[in-house]
Amino acid sequence: MRKEFQLSARREFLANSLRNAALLAALASRRGRAVEEVGTPNPFAYDVSRFSKTDPKLIAYEETARWKCPHAEPRRIAISPDQQLFVCAGDYVSVMSRDGQRRLEITLPEAARCVGVAHDGTTFIGLRNHIEVFDAKGQRRATWDSLGKKSWLTGLAVGENGIFAADSGNRVILHYDKSGELLGRIGEKNKERNLPGFIVPSPYLDVEIARDGLLRVNNPGRHHVEAYTLDGDFEGAWGKPTAAIDGFCGCCNPIGLALLPDGRFVTCEKGLPRVKVYSAEGAFESVVAGTESFPENAKACSGLNDCVHGGLDAAVDLQGRIYILDLVAGGIRVMKRKA
Amino acid sequence: MDTKPKSDKPVTRRQFLRNGGRLTALTGLGALGAWLSDRATAKAWVWQIDPAKCVRCGNCATHCVLEQSAVKCVHAFAMCGYCNLCTGYFNPEPNALTTAAENQLCPTAAIKRTFVEDPYYEYTIDEKLCIGCAKCVEGCNRFGNGSLFLQIRHDRCVNCNECSIARVCAGDAFRRVPADQPYLLKTTQAH
Numbered sequence: 275m276r277k278e279f280q281l282s283a284r285r286e287f288l289a290n291s292l293r294n295a296a297l298l299a300a301l302a303s304r305r306g307r308a309v310e311e312v313g314t315p316n317p318f319a320y321d322v323s324r325f326s327k328t329d330p331k332l333i334a335y336e337e338t339a340r341w342k343c344p345h346a347e348p349r350r351i352a353i354s355p356d357q358q359l360f361v362c363a364g365d366y367v368s369v370m371s372r373d374g375q376r377r378l379e380i381t382l383p384e385a386a387r388c389v390g391v392a393h394d395g396t397t398f399i400g401l402r403n404h405i406e407v408f409d410a411k412g413q414r415r416a417t418w419d420s421l422g423k424k425s426w427l428t429g430l431a432v433g434e435n436g437i438f439a440a441d442s443g444n445r446v447i448l449h450y451d452k453s454g455e456l457l458g459r460i461g462e463k464n465k466e467r468n469l470p471g472f473i474v475p476s477p478y479l480d481v482e483i484a485r486d487g488l489l490r491v492n493n494p495g496r497h498h499v500e501a502y503t504l505d506g507d508f509e510g511a512w513g514k515p516t517a518a519i520d521g522f523c524g525c526c527n528p529i530g531l532a533l534l535p536d537g538r539f540v541t542c543e544k545g546l547p548r549v550k551v552y553s554a555e556g557a558f559e560s561v562v563a564g565t566e567s568f569p570e571n572a573k574a575c576s577g578l579n580d581c582v583h584g585g586l587d588a589a590v591d592l593q594g595r596i597y598i599l600d601l602v603a604g605g606i607r608v609m610k611r612k613a
Numbered sequence: 614m615d616t617k618p619k620s621d622k623p624v625t626r627r628q629f630l631r632n633g634g635r636l637t638a639l640t641g642l643g644a645l646g647a648w649l650s651d652r653a654t655a656k657a658w659v660w661q662i663d664p665a666k667c668v669r670c671g672n673c674a675t676h677c678v679l680e681q682s683a684v685k686c687v688h689a690f691a692m693c694g695y696c697n698l699c700t701g702y703f704n705p706e707p708n709a710l711t712t713a714a715e716n717q718l719c720p721t722a723a724i725k726r727t728f729v730e731d732p733y734y735e736y737t738i739d740e741k742l743c744i745g746c747a748k749c750v751e752g753c754n755r756f757g758n759g760s761l762f763l764q765i766r767h768d769r770c771v772n773c774n775e776c777s778i779a780r781v782c783a784g785d786a787f788r789r790v791p792a793d794q795p796y797l798l799k800t801t802q803a804h
Contacts, residue, residue, distance in 0.1 A: 316671035318720065318746035320755060322705050473732055475694035476758070495697060496732060515698045517705035524756030525696040545700075545756040575755055 325517045325546050326572065328564030332519060334551070335562040335596065339608040341374035343599065347385065350429070350530075351599040351606065353589040354391035359597060361606065362386035367399055369412075372591060374606070380412045390430035390437060392452070398437050400427035405439060405454070418454040429480035431489070435504055438489060442477035447491055449504065460506040461491060469508050470496065478529035478544070478585065484554075485537045492541075494526035499539060499556065512556025517546060520558035530587040534594055542598075544585030547571040549598055549609075562588075562596050562609050571602040657792035660776045664762040664799050666786035669747035669754070673763055676778045677745070683770035684745030684763050684778065686723070686738045689799045692760035695733040701753035701761045702726055702736055718752055720744070740766065759799065767795050 345363035352360045358377065359370040367386045369378035380386075380399065388400035395410025403425035407416040421427075421441060429440030436457060437450040447460040463471025472479060473495020482490045488509055489502045497515040502508055513528070514521040522528050523546045530542035537554040540562065549562040565572055574584030587599045596609040662673075662684065673684035698710055702724050707716040712726055723742035727735045738761075745763060753761040779787035790797065 316669075318671040318674060318748045320669070320705075320718070320748050320751035322755065325705065470731075473697070475696055495694070497698065515710065516707070523705070525694060525698055525700050526756075 322517055322546065325519070325523070326565040328519065328548070328561050328566060332561045333564060334560035334612055335609040336612050337563075337567075337607050338595075338610045339374065341606055343604040343606055344368040344370070344376055344379070346604060348599050348601055348604055349386065349587070350388045351587050351589045351597055352389045352391065352430070353591055353597070354395070354397075355393045356395070357591050358391075359589065359606075360389045360391060360397065361599065362389050362399070363604075367397070372595075372597075372608075378412050380408055382406065387427050388430040388440070390432035392432045396452070398430055398432055400430050400439055402426055403443075405430075405437070405450070407454070416454060418450070421448070426477045428477050431481045431483045433483040435483075438481045438483065440479040440481040440491065442474045442479040445472040445474050445479070447479075447481050447489065447502070449506075458504075458506055460489065460502050460504075461500070461508075467507070469506070470500075470511075473526070475526045476529075478526070480529070480531045480587075482531050482533050484533055490531060490533070490539070492528045492531050494522075494529060497522040497527060499528065499531065499541070499552075512552075519548075519550070519561065519564075529585045532588040532590045532596070534590050535592055536594075540588050540590060540596055542586040542588050544571075545575050547584065547586050547600075547602075549586060549588055549596065563598060563607070568600060568603070571600055574602045658789040659765075659767055659772050659792045659795050660770065660779060660787055661765055661790045661795060661797050662763050663786045663788060663797055664759075664764075666784045667747070667750070667763055668784035668786070669751040669763075670783035671746055671748075672781050672783065673778050674744045674746040676781050678771065678773060678777050679769065682745040682778075683765050683767075685740045685743045685766045685769075686745065686747070686749055686761055687764045687798075688736060688738055689760045689762070690735075692758055692799060693736065694757060694760075695729060695735060696757065697732040697734060699726070699734065699736055699753070700756040701749035703752075705752075719749055720746060724749060736761075762799055764796055764798075767792075 343361060343363050345366045348363040350362045354360060357372060361368045365382045365385055367380040367389050368376055370376050384401050386399050387402060390398045397408040399406050404420045405418045406414060409415050424443045425441050426443035427439055428442045431438045439448045441448055446462050448456060449458040449460060451457055461472050463469055472493050475495055478494055480492050484490050491500050493500050498511040498513040500511040517523040523543055527543040528541040529544050532540040539552040541550050541552060546565045547568040548564050551559045551562060553559055571584050585601045589597045594611060598607045598609060674682050677683055702718060703716055704718045721742045721744055723739045725737045725739060729735050747763055750761045750763055753759055776787055
């Protein structure tokens, strides 16, 4: 009796074991297939990884300092004639020394989007649809008229001939005198005047006054940097669309411009965040910082995100040092040309 | 006030069974009525992709039970920038911004590029050619505003009980939606 019971239990045990093993094997195979399916490389992958690593031979600058942006949501950086940094971030414009010390802060009723400074220290700050004027001590002196609902100011340049405001919403550069009187509209599409018009899919129109007295404006939708006289005549353009290092990537780049003391250009891109130097004629020369230098910024346009936000801006001091503002990581980097 | 005394007569087994039978019959009728009424108003459900969760993994092109996937790229024209260089249309290093095959990103040339006015172009999806691989969707999101996205087209989908793409979706983007609102479209507001 005892023997029979033992036999029966052993048979039962073996049968159960076999059944469980089969079940486990089936489950493992199913799980394995699922893992394999999920882990299989995507045969349709949109691969731009080869552009995210820069050839070291092309990198002509090195980082000498880095500090955190004083406030969240940075947008633009500019440098004044007396070589102070002006950083637009959130509802503030912070005035900083070139070693990152905060000297003054201007608080605004809404987000500061761009800034320009005159020789006498007068500071012009672009809000979404109008410009506010402050003296060198940060006291408000004037608020100019609103440009309307469609307006979206994103760049300012201040020179002896006036203030030039880049309006991404209306795709135009507005020329003001220092009292706020509108003198002209530059760059609007006009076939008779051979003006191509700005293409601005995302709000990153920028303007600079070059040493040759012409305005330089990025035309992101055409992947160009364009030159205009102060009267609005189109003088020429350079730039080509490609993700390769010598061109401008994506649908709409460059998004920011700065000028080196010798007249060469510093350009900023989003999507593949990178800062590069071009000759005054528009020939690619070198990389200041490649995509690998801005991992958080690069992530802003990957995964679940689209590429409406993110990007970089730059300002240049009289010694040719480049100050890069990272719009995603919120940092400011000082880049110096390698010896 | 007089109250009628309760009957002291005990409940017989027959009475108990009869009452029990009545109660069971009534409950059954009630349940049947509820089931029929529920069935009359019940919603039908279909599978759909949540564009906010889609990670463009490519599985939609390869895992549908249909020979050519029921998942197609769709275009939110209200969001589109009508770009000259559409990163959903052109490969990252185009030789030129022309419709030549070597410049196109789509493996089946399912996107049609039409000139609107300088320098704007309209991009439309030829659904007969689209295999739902999401290569263009990734290109559009990577550099643009994501106006191209994937949706299950219900004129093709056979609405499997267990969607074979949903089983392997890397972003867990598949979910059931009411059949009377079968699409999860991107809008400028939502954006």
